[in-house]
Structures are given as C-alpha cells and as structure tokens.
Amino acid sequence: xxxxxxxxxxxxxxxxxxxxxxxxxxxxxxxxxxxxxxxxxxxxxxxxxxxxxxxxxxxxxxxxxxxxxxxxxxxxxxxxxxxxxxxxxxxxxxxxxxxxxxxxxxxxxxxxxxxxxxxxxxxxxxxxxxxxxxxxxxxxxxxxxxxxxxxxxxxxxxxxxxxxxxxxxxxxxxxxxxxxxxxxxxxxxxxxxxxxxxxxxxxxxxxxxxxxxxxxxxxxxxxxxxxxxxxxxxxxxxxxxxxxxxxxxxxxxxxxxxxxxxxxxxxxxxxxxxxxxxxxxxxxxxxxxxxxxxxxxxxxxxxxxxxxxxxxxxxxxxxxxxxxxxxxxxxxxxxxxxxxxxxxxxxxxxxxxxxxxxxxxxxxxxxxxxxxxxxxxxxxxxxxxxxxxxxxxxxxxxxxxxxxxxxxxxxxxxxxxxxxxxxxxxxxxxxxxxxxxxxxxxxxxxxxxxxxxxxxxxxxxxxxxxxxxxxxxxxxxxxxxxxxxxxxxxxxxxxxxxxxxxxxxxxxxxxxxxxxxxxxxxxxxxxxxxxxxxxxxxxxxxxxxxxxxxxxxxxxxxxxxxxxxxxxxxxxxxxxxxxxxxxxxxxxxxxxxxxxxxxxxxxxxxxxxxxxxxxxxxxxxxxxxxxxxxxxxxxxxxxxxxxxxxxxxxxxxxxxxxxxxxxxxxxxxxxxxxxxxxxxxxxxxxxxxxxxxxxxxxxxxxxxxxxxxxxxxxxxxxxxxxxxxxxxxxxxxxxxx
Numbered sequence: 001x002x003x004x005x006x007x008x009x010x011x012x013x014x015x016x017x018x019x020x021x022x023x024x025x026x027x028x029x030x031x032x033x034x035x036x037x038x039x040x041x042x043x044x045x046x047x048x049x050x051x052x053x054x055x056x057x058x059x060x061x062x063x064x065x066x067x068x069x070x071x072x073x074x075x076x077x078x079x080x081x082x083x084x085x086x087x088x089x090x091x092x093x094x095x096x097x098x099x100x101x102x103x104x105x106x107x108x109x110x111x112x113x114x115x116x117x118x119x120x121x122x123x124x125x126x127x128x129x130x131x132x133x134x135x136x137x138x139x140x141x142x143x144x145x146x147x148x149x150x151x152x153x154x155x156x157x158x159x160x161x162x163x164x165x166x167x168x169x170x171x172x173x174x175x176x177x178x179x180x181x182x183x184x185x186x187x188x189x190x191x192x193x194x195x196x197x198x199x200x201x202x203x204x205x206x207x208x209x210x211x212x213x214x215x216x217x218x219x220x221x222x223x224x225x226x227x228x229x230x231x232x233x234x235x236x237x238x239x240x241x242x243x244x245x246x247x248x249x250x251x252x253x254x255x256x257x258x259x260x261x262x263x264x265x266x267x268x269x270x271x272x273x274x275x276x277x278x279x280x281x282x283x284x285x286x287x288x289x290x291x292x293x294x295x296x297x298x299x300x301x302x303x304x305x306x307x308x309x310x311x312x313x314x315x316x317x318x319x320x321x322x323x324x325x326x327x328x329x330x331x332x333x334x335x336x337x338x339x340x341x342x343x344x345x346x347x348x349x350x351x352x353x354x355x356x357x358x359x360x361x362x363x364x365x366x367x368x369x370x371x372x373x374x375x376x377x378x379x380x381x382x383x384x385x386x387x388x389x390x391x392x393x394x395x396x397x398x399x400x401x402x403x404x405x406x407x408x409x410x411x412x413x414x415x416x417x418x419x420x421x422x423x424x425x426x427x428x429x430x431x432x433x434x435x436x437x438x439x440x441x442x443x444x445x446x447x448x449x450x451x452x453x454x455x456x457x458x459x460x461x462x463x464x465x466x467x468x469x470x471x472x473x474x475x476x477x478x479x480x481x482x483x484x485x486x487x488x489x490x491x492x493x494x495x496x497x498x499x500x501x502x503x504x505x506x507x508x509x510x511x512x513x514x515x516x517x518x519x520x521x522x523x524x525x526x527x528x529x530x531x532x533x534x535x536x537x538x539x540x541x542x543x544x545x546x547x548x549x550x551x552x553x554x555x556x557x558x559x560x561x562x563x564x565x566x567x568x569x570x571x572x573x574x575x576x577x578x579x580x581x582x583x584x585x586x587x588x589x590x591x592x593x594x595x596x597x598x599x600x601x602x603x604x605x606x607x608x609x610x611x612x613x614x615x616x617x618x619x620x621x622x623x624x625x626x627x628x629x630x631x632x633x634x635x636x637x638x639x640x641x642x643x644x645x646x647x648x649x650x651x652x653x654x655x656x657x658x659x660x661x662x663x664x665x666x667x668x669x670x671x672x673x674x675x676x677x678x679x680x681x682x683x684x685x686x687x688x689x690x691x692x693x694x695x696x697x698x699x700x701x702x703x704x705x706x707x708x709x710x711x712x713x714x715x716x717x718x719x720x721x722x723x724x725x726x727x728x729x730x731x732x733x734x735x736x737x
Contacts, residue, residue, distance in 0.1 A: 001023055001025045001027065001028075001061065001062050001063070001075075002023060002024075002025065002059055002060075002061055002083065003021035003022065003023040003025075003047075003059065003060050003061075003062055004021065004022050004023070004042075004056055004059050004060070005019060005020075005021060005053075005054065005055060005056040005060070006019070006020040006021055006022045006044055006056075007019070007020045008020075008054055009046065011054065011586075016048070016049075016050055017048065017049055017050065017051070017052040017054070018046060018047075018048050018074075019046070019047055019052055019054070020034070020044055020045070020046055020047075021044070021045060021046075021047055021060075021062070021075075022038070022040070022042035022043065022044050023042060023043050023045070024041075024042055024043070025043070026043075028043050028045050029066055029073055031072070031073045032045045032046070032066060032072065032073035032074065032075070033045055034046075045073075045074075045075060046071065046072070046074045046075070047062060047064070047074060047075040047076075047077050048069075048074050048075070048076055048077065049064070049076070049077030049078075049080065050077075050158065051158035052077065052080060053080075053082055054586065055094075057085070057090070057093040057094045058082050058083060058084060058085060058090070058094050059082075059083040059085075060080055060081070060082055060083065061080065061081045061082075061083055062075060062077050062079075062080050063077070063078055063079040063080070064076045064077040064078045064079070065078065084120050085120075086117060087117070088112050088116065088117065091108075091112050091117065091119050091120060092105075092108045092109055092112050094120070095107075095108035095111060095112070095119070095120075095123075096108035100144060100147050100148050101143055101144070101146075101147035101625070102140050102143040102144040102147060102625075103144055104620070104621060104622035104625075105622060106135075106622040107133070107135060107136065107622060110133045110134060110135060110136075111123075111130065111133050111136075114132060114133050115129070123144075123148055124148075127141065127144070127145045127148075128141070130144065149180070156183050157171050157174060157175060157182055157183055157186065158171050160183060160186065160187070161186070161207070164203050164206055164207060170196075170199060173196050173199070174186065174193065174196065174199075177195070177196055178192070186207065187211055188211070188213070189213065190204055190207040190208045190211060190213065191204060191208060191213070191217050191219035191220050191223060192219070193207070194219050194220075194222065194223035194226070200227065201223040201224055201226070201227035201252070202227070202252075204223060205220065205223070205224075205252075208220065215253070215257070215261045215262070216261065216262065216266075218270065218273075220253065221249070221253070221262065221266065221267060221270035222270060222274055222279065224249040224252045224253050224267075225245065225249055225267075225270060225271060225274060225280065226279075226280075226289075227252065228240060228245055228248045228249055228252070229245070229280065229287065229288075229289050230289075232469075232717065233289070233292070233468075233469040235716075236465065236466075236468075236469055236470070236471065236716040237469060237716050237717035237718070238288060238292045238293070238295075238296055238439055238469050238470055238716070238717055238718045239283075239286040239287055239288045239292070239293070239717050239718075240286075240287050240717065241285055241286065241287070241717070242271070242282065242285045242286070242287050243285070245271065245287050246264055246267050246268060246271070249262075249267045249270075250262065250263075250264050250267055253267070271287065278290055281293040286717075286719075291417065291440075292439065292440075292469060294443075295439045295440055295442070295443035295470075296439060296443075296470070296718065296719070296720055296723065297723065298443055298446075298447060299439070299442050299443045299446050299447075299472075299720065300720055300723035300724045300727055301727055302446040302447065302449075303349065303446060303476075303481075303482070303724055304724060304727040304728045304731060306348050306349045306446075306455070307348075307349060307481060307482070307728060308728070308731055309348065309451070309452075310347055310348045310349070311348070311452075312345070312346060312347060312348050312454050313374075313375060313378075313454075315345055315346075315370065315371075315374045318341075318342055318345060318346070318370070321370045321373070321374065322338055322341055322342075322366065322370065324373075325366045325369045325370055326366075328369065329362065329365065329366065329369075331362065333359075333362070333363070333366060334359065334487075334489040335489075336358075336485070336486065336487050336488050336489050337359055337362065337363045337366070337487060337489070339485055340352050340363050340367075340485030340486075340487060341363060341366050341367055341370065343483050343484070343485040344367050344454075344456045344485065345367060345370060345371060345454075347454075347483045348452070348453070348454050348455065349454075349455045349457075349482055349483070350455075350456055350457070350482065350483045350484065350485065351434075351456075351457045351458075351459070351473075351476060351477065351482050351483070351484040351485070352364070352456060352457070352458045352484075352485045352487065353458075353459060353460060353461055353477070353484065353485070353486050353487070354460065354486060354487030354488065355460055355462060355500075355503055355504060355507060355689070356460075356499070356500050356503050356689045357490045357497065357500035357503075357504075358487040358488060358489055358490055359487055359489065360458060360487060361396045361397070363487060364396075364397055364430065364432075364456075364458060365396070365397050365398070367430075367456065368380065368382075368397055368399055368430070371428055375427065378427035378428060379425055379426045379427050379428075380399060380426060380427070380428045380430070381402075381407060381424065381426035381428070381429045381430070382394065382397065382399050382400065382401035382402070382430050382432070383401060383402050383403060383404040383407045383429070383430070383431055383432075384401065384403065384404065384431065384432040384433045384661060385403065385404050385405075385433055385436040385437055385441065385661055386403065386433070386436070386608060386609060386610035386660070386661035386662065387403050387600075387607070387608025387609070387610050387611045387634075388608075388610045388611070388612070388661055388662040388663075389432055389433045389436075389610075389661030389662065390402055390403050390404075390432075390608070391634055392662075392663060393432045401432075403603065403608045404431060404437070404441060404444075404445065405441075405603045405608070406603075406608070407424070408420070408424070408444050408445070408448050410444060410603070411603065411604055412602075412603070412604070413440075416440050416441070416443070416444050419444055419447055419448060420448070423448055423449065423450035423451075424448045424449055424450060424453070425450070426449075426450075426453060427452075427453055427454065428453070428454045428456070429445075429449055429453055429454070429455045429456070430455075430456045430458065431445065431455070431456070431457050431458065432458045432459070433458070433459060433660065433661045434457040434458060434459035434472070434473050435459040435460055435461060435463045435464070435465060435466070435473045435474075435660075436459075436463075436466050436467075436660050436661055437459075437466055437472050437473070438466035438467065438468025438469055438470045438472065439468065439469055439470030439472060439718070439720070440468060440469075440470075441466075441468070442470070442472045457473070457476070457482075459473045460689075461473050461474050461477055462507050462681075462682060462685055463660065463682060463685065463686045463689070464656070464657060464660060464682050464683060464686045465682075465716070467657055469716070469718075470716065470718050470720065471716045471718060472720065475718060475720040475721040475724075476720075476721070476724075478721040479720075479721035479722075479724040479725055481724050481725060481728060490504065497518060498513075498514045498515070498516055498518050498519035498695075499518060499519055499688060499689070499691050499692075499693075499694075499695055501514055502514060502519055502688060502695075503685060503688055503689050506681060506684055506685045506688070506707075506708050507681070507685055509681075509708060509709065509711065510708070511704070511705050511708050511709070513704075517694075518693060518694050518695070519688075519694075519695045520694075520695070520696045520697065521697045521701070521704070522537070522696065522697065522698045522699075523699075523700065523701065524672075524698060524699060524700065525700075527560045527561035527562055527672055527674060528561050530561065530562050530670045530672060530698050530699055531561040531562050531566070531567065531570070531670075533698050534552060534562060534567060534668060534670050534698050535567075535570065535571065535574070537668055537696050537698065538550060538552055538571065538652070538668060539574075539575075541666045541668070541694075541696075545665055545666065547575075547597060548612075548633045549664060549665040549666060550664065550665070550666045550668070551653075551654060551659065551662075551664040551666070551667055551668070551690070552564075552567060552571075552652060552653035552654070552667075552668045552669075552670070553653070553654055553655070553656045553659050553667055553668070553669050553687050553690060554567065554653055554654070554655055554656070554669075554670055555655070555656060555670075555671065555675045555678040555679070555683060555687075556655065556675060556678060557655050559674075559675075560672070560674055560675075562670035562672065562698075564653045564654060564655050564658075567652065567653040568649070568650035568651075568652050568653050569650070571650075571652040571653065572593075572596060572650055572652065575652070576593055576595040576596055578593065582594050582595065583617070583618035583619070584618060585618050585626050585628060585642060585645070587642060587645035587646060587648070590645075590649075590650075592615060592618070592628065592645060592648070593615065593618075594615050594616065594617060594618055595614065595615060596614065596615045596650060597612070597613075597614050597650065597651050597652055598612070598613060598614070598615060598630065598648050598649065598650060598651055599611065599612045599648070599649055599650070599651035599654065599658075600612075600647060600648060601647050601648065601649055601658075602647040604644075604647070606638065607638065607647075610658070610661065610662060611632055611634075612632065612633050612651050613630045613631050613632035613633055613636075613638070614630065614631055614633075615628055615629070615630055616629045616630065616631050616637075617629040625641070625642075626641070626642050627639050627640070627641065628640040628641070628642075628644075628645065656669075656683055656686055656687045656690075659686075659687075659690050660686060662690060663690055663691070663692050664690060664691060664692065665691070665692050665693045665694065666691065666693060666694040666695075666696070667687065667688070667690050667691035667694070667695050667696070668696045668698065669687045669688070669695065669696070669697050669698070669699075670697075670698045670699055671684070671697055671698070671699035671700070671703045671704055671707065672699045672700055672703050673700050673702055673703045673706070675703060676703070676706060679703060679706045679707040679710060680707060680710045680711070681707060681708055681709075681710060681711045682711075683707060684704070684707035684708060
C-alpha cells in the first residue's frame with residue numbers, strides 16, 4: 001500500500017513508532033479510517049512499527065496486517081520500503097529533509113539543477129559527479145556519501161532488528177563496528193555483537209536463537225558472564241561470588257530450552273578461560289571484571305602508602321591560626337568544627353562528614369583560609385563529582401572549583417582506562433560530595449594525586465551511595481583507618497529550619513516530622529491524584545520564585561504517573577507547547593523545543609553531568625546541520641549539535657539520584673506506596689536535604705514512614721575496607737621484619 005506520512009503520533013527511543021498515514025488505496029478497512037473530511041480526498045489511518053521513516057518528503061510502501069488495539073484498527077507494519085521521488089520538487093524535498101548530512105535546501109537545489117531527475121541515481125551509483133556542483137568540495141562529498149550510505153545500511157539493520165528493541169544509537173554502533181557487512185554479520189554470527197560495548201546479552205541471544213546458530217558458541221558463554229557482571233555493577237557491586245555467577249549464567253544460557261544446552265561445568269570452564277585471557281579476574285570466590293579489581297586493589301594500596309607516609313607540612317600554632325580565622329569569619333567555630341580543622345590540616349588523608357546544617361561549609365572555609373595563609377605558594381584544588389556541586393563549592397568558599405572529571409582530564413568513561421600519567425600539581429586536594437564518588441573515580445583520584453599532597457574528602461555517608469559500582473566513602477569509614485572528623489552541632493540558623501530538623505529526625509528513625517511553611521505534606525489517594533497536585537504545586541512555585549529555583553524530585557524515572565519521564569513530558573507540553581514560530585529538533589523519541597528546560601546527563605570536555613539550562617535557539621544551516629543554543633543556569637552559553645542531544649533530557653523533574661550534589665530553593669517530592677521498592681531512609685534523606693528553603697511532599701504518610709524505617713543500606717559487593725586493613729597490616733609486618 002502506497003502511503004505518505006500524515007503526522008507522528010508517538011515514537012519511542014527503541015524505534016517503536018505510531019504514525020498516521022494518508023493514502024488513496026481503497027483497501028483500507030472502513031473501521032481503520034479516521035473520521036472527517038480532508039480536502040485532498042486521501043484516507044487517513046494509523047500504523048505501528050519499528051523505525052518507520054519520520055518524513056513526508058517521500059512516499060512509503062507499507063506491508064503488514066490489520067490488528068485491533070485499544071485505539072482501534074491499526075496496520076501492524078511488517079515491512080516498509082521508501083519510494084524515491086522522481087520529480088524535481090520531490091527530489092529536492094528528499095535531499096534537504098535532513099536524512100543526508102551536508103545537504104541543505106540550497107545544495108539540494110544546486111544538485112537537482114545540475115543532474116535533474118537523475119540526481120538520486122548519481123548519489124547512489126556515481127557520487128563523485130557531485131563535485132561538479134558548486135559548493136561541494138571533497139570534504140563535503142565525503143560527508144554526504146558517508147551519511148547516505150549509513151542511512152541506507154542503518155535502515156536495513158533497523159528493520160531486521162526491529163523486534164528486539166535495539167535503539168538507534170546501538171544500531172549506529174553496529175554499523176560503525178562492521179560497516180556495510182553489518183547486516184550479514186548480524187544474520188550469520190550475531191555473537192560478534194558481544195564485542196560491542198553496551199550491547200546486551202539478552203538481545204544478542206534472542207537474535208541468535210532466531211538465526212538458529214549454535215548455542216554452544218564460546219562467545220555466547222563469555223557474553224553471559226559479562227552480562228551478569230555488568231548487571232552486578234549496575235546494582236553497585238564490584239564483584240559477583242563465583243557460585244552465584246555460575247548459577248545465573250546457567251539459568252540465562254538454558255532459558256526456554258527443552259533440555260540443558262550448557263552445563264555448569266561448561267560455564268566453570270568459560271570462567272577459567274576468561275580469567276586466563278585477563279578478560280575477567282577470579283580471586284578466591286570473587287569474580288571481577290579485570291579493571292574493577294585493579295581499581296579496588298590500586299586504590300587500597302595507594303591509601304595505605306599515604307597513611308604510612310602521613311607527614312604533612314607543619315602549621316605552627318594551629319590553635320592561634322584557628323582564632324585568627326574565627327575573627328576574619330566573625331563567628332566562633334563549634335568544638336567539633338575546630339577538631340575537624342585540626343584533623344584535616346595535620347594528616348595527608350582525612351575525611352570530614354556531617355549532615356545538613358552542621359557547618360561543613362564554614363569548616364571548609366576555615367581549613368582553606370588557614371592553609372592558604374600558611375602556604376601561599378601551594379596550589380589548592382577544589383572539586384566535586386558534578387558541575388552544580390563544584391560551582392556551589394566555589395560560591396561558598398571563594399576559591400575556584402571544578403568537576404572531578406575535568407580536574408583529571410576525564411571527558412568520558414573510557415578516559416579512566418587511560419589516565420594521564422602525570423600527577424596532579426595540587427598540594428591540597430579537597431573533594432566535596434564524596435558519597436557520590438564510585439570506585440573508578442576514586443581510583444583515578446588517588447592514582448593522579450602526587451606524593452605528599454594532602455587530600456580532604458567531604459561527604460555525608462547517610463546520603464545515597466554512588467550510582468556507579470562501589471561504596472567508597474562508607475568503605476573508607478568502615479576501615480577505621482582514615483582520620484575522620486564528624487561534625488555534629490546543628491547551628492542556630494539551621495535549627496530554625498524544619499528541613500534540617502526533619503533531616504536529623506529521619507536519620508534517627510523518628511517519624512514525628514515537623515510541618516509548616518517550609519516543610520509541607522499533602523496527602524493523596526493515588527498516583528494520578530499525586531501527579532495533578534505535583535503539577536499545580538510546581539506551577540505555583542514557579543510563578544512565585546522562577547523556573548530555575550524549583551525542582552521536582554521523583555524516586556523513579558519511568559514507573560507510574562509521577563515518574564520523572566511522565567512528569568517531564570506532561571510539564572513540557574503545558575509550559576512549552578508546540579506552536580507556530582517556535583523551532584524544534586527531534587532526537588530519537590524526544591522532540592526538543594526552543595524554551596525547553598534541559599539537563600546534561602553525561603560528562604564531556606565542555607559540559608558536566610547535571611548541568612541545567614534552557615534551549616534559547618534552534619537553527620538549521622543550508623547544509624542541513626542543526627545547532628542548538630543553550631543558556632545554562634550558571635550563565636554559560638553552549639552550542640549543541642544534534643548528536644550531543646543524545647546526552648540531554650528534560651529537567652523539570654529529576655530522579656533523587658540525579659539530584660545528588662545539587663541544591664534548590666524549593667523541592668517537590670512525590671512519595672507513594674507504589675514506590676516501596678525504592679523507599680529507603682537514605683533516599684528520603686537525600687531528597688529533602690536537596691532543599692534550601694522549602695520542601696513539599698505529595699504522597700502518602702505510609703510511604704514516608706516506610707522510607708524512614710527502612711535503613712537497609714546498600715549491601716554492595718566490595719572489599720575495599722578489608723583490603724586497606726590487610727595491606728596496612730602487611731606493610732607494618734614487612735617493615736618490622
């Protein structure tokens with residue numbers, strides 16, 4: 001059936017699409033036709049499928065079956081084929097549609113002016129002829145040809161992989177890895193996909209079962225082992241016990257098979273071979289990915305070497321220095337603060353902990369003031385895991401600060417595998433929000449710190465642990481080897497805030513929370529009712545103090561009416577709907593629009609995970625390249641490309657995990673019984689302690705009580721603390737001998 005795109009109804013990140021099409025084909029069932037009169041006399045109907053082309057510049061031939069759904073009769077597309085235009089206007093529209101990078105409206109007109117109706121044939125079979133067109137040089141030609149060939153190959157791959165929920169980004173990865181032979185490799189040897197980072201074993205195994213290849217392929221065993229270890233890391237574990245690994249792999253490899261295809265002995269053998277090939281590391285009954293064990297071992301050894309060499313530069317009469325700083329700050333430090341200053345300035349490695357309102361910032365300012373006055377020529381490095389936390393650190397201390405990633409030259413996760421061998425030049429390194437630092441980042445920090453540098457780690461162990469594997473701050477505290485200062489005095493200005501008082505109560509398993517203007521509880525019966533109230537409260541607060549000062553924090557990203565994804569989509573359509581004159585750009589399932597509030601979700605050379613701002617302009621040049629201008633809330637102005645939008649999301653609502661390291665004047669938290677699996681004390685504590693002036697909880701009191709009472713801290717598989725103690729004892733014994 002020959003059709004043309006009418007409008008996009010829905011498009012998911014995995015490529016699943018619901019589109020409205022128009023056609024003149026009378027075979028469309030009456031019950032599938034959309035009611036209404038259309039001036040072009042074409043029939044409208046809905047179709048569902050994967051990776052359907054979202055353009056009305058070409059006609060599409062659809063094949064499939066009519067299926068009844070809750071939305072009525074729809075065409076379930078099994079195969080589609082783009083019908084290339086043959087007239088000049090159609091060819092120009094296709095070439096300038098954005099599918100082919102390097103060709104904008106003017107270049108498309110020039111190509112058609114030169115080659116006429118044969119333009120697409122030239123592009124397909126003899127693209128070198130395009131050099132005859134003014135404005136197309138060799139570099140642009142290469143870009144055009146690469147884009148055109150990739151589009152065609154990727155479309156074929158996407159069609160074949162449609163049933164397996166493979167995202168467009170992963171399809172592009174396959175094409176980058178295998179080139180034009182990608183489809184043939186996927187069909188004949190799908191376990192090659194296990195070589196591609198981030199490609200899930202479950203997807204590869206499903207493809208393999210379809211193609212009927214042998215399920216006893218060694219790459220399949222290795223894929224299952226890596227999958228279980230990766231899943232463990234996603235849950236925060238650095239290793240998996242060997243018996244558990246064998247059991248989970250056995251279940252995976254024999255799932256839905258009539259008989260046992262892979263035995264436990266086969267898996268044991270695969271684990272041994274992978275260890276011999278240094279793909280994984282087996283240590284007693286612990287199985288690591290090799291790099292994760294390296295991080296844990298090297299970090300422990302480096303910490304022990306610092307503890308053994310604990311000889312920082314001496315500050316004469318530290319008590320007098322503290323008194324001088326108190327005079328400059330016009331405030332007297334509490335006893336725990338004075339002790340913290342002394343601890344941090346008299347050891348090469350120290351930890352300062354404490355909850356909200358106990359004066360961590362003032363104490364840190366005192367430490368920096370005394371150190372800078374005592375050693376004016378020494379270099380100080382302040383850093384935090386997120387851009388927001390580092391900027392807040394700089395504002396509060398008066399010293400420049402950066403993200404931990406940028407301080408170490410880490411622009412992506414891959415850079416941690418290849419650290420700069422030169423040590424950091426800083427003499428004093430202070431890391432804030434250290435509870436957010438995972439094992440990999442901790443390894444990078446201790447690996448790069450120069451010998452003799454003083455390191456102060458500041459964090460709150462009662463907050464959520466790092467998203468990445470490991471629980472470094474808790475492990476360092478558990479070892480009881482690192483000098484630690486605990487701030488425990490809640491100051492007068494904090495004691496007048498219900499936010500701080502309630503944070504203290506939550507940490508002490510006390511459900512008798514205090515309510516008032518700065519801490520509000522709104523009871524609801526259901527998720528739908530909660531979502532409506534969240535929206536009302538959000539818009540009320542935004543009108544009162546501005547969009548940049550209000551943040552919704554949800555326990556979940558995807559689940560339920562108050563999940564971050566649902567609230568973001570709903571708020572965006574209310575606060576910034578599609579309208580004439582407002583430009584937009586599509587990235588996967590999302591359409592970003594001028595005026596959207598967005599958040600950066602990964603660290604890059606220029607941007608930090610957690611940077612928040614507003615899209616101010618979207619412009620497309622004559623070559624079809626789109627630039628997105630963003631003004632960040634910290635005042636910086638950044639230009640994004642379409643590819644960079646893969647690391648961007650809407651930021652009206654964030655998960656509580658994503659908000660770590662940030663603070664907002666007003667925080668709105670939906671908390672329901674349906675969130676039970678996530679309801680823990682550290683989650684609730686982290687959420688309310690993000691607020692500076694006001695907390696609004698919208699939910700059910702039973703959910704709040706459940707969160708306060710559940711203190712089952714993440715039991716992550718890591719032995720960092722045990723390694724530190726063992727290595728230290730070994731060093732003591734070795735030196736004694």
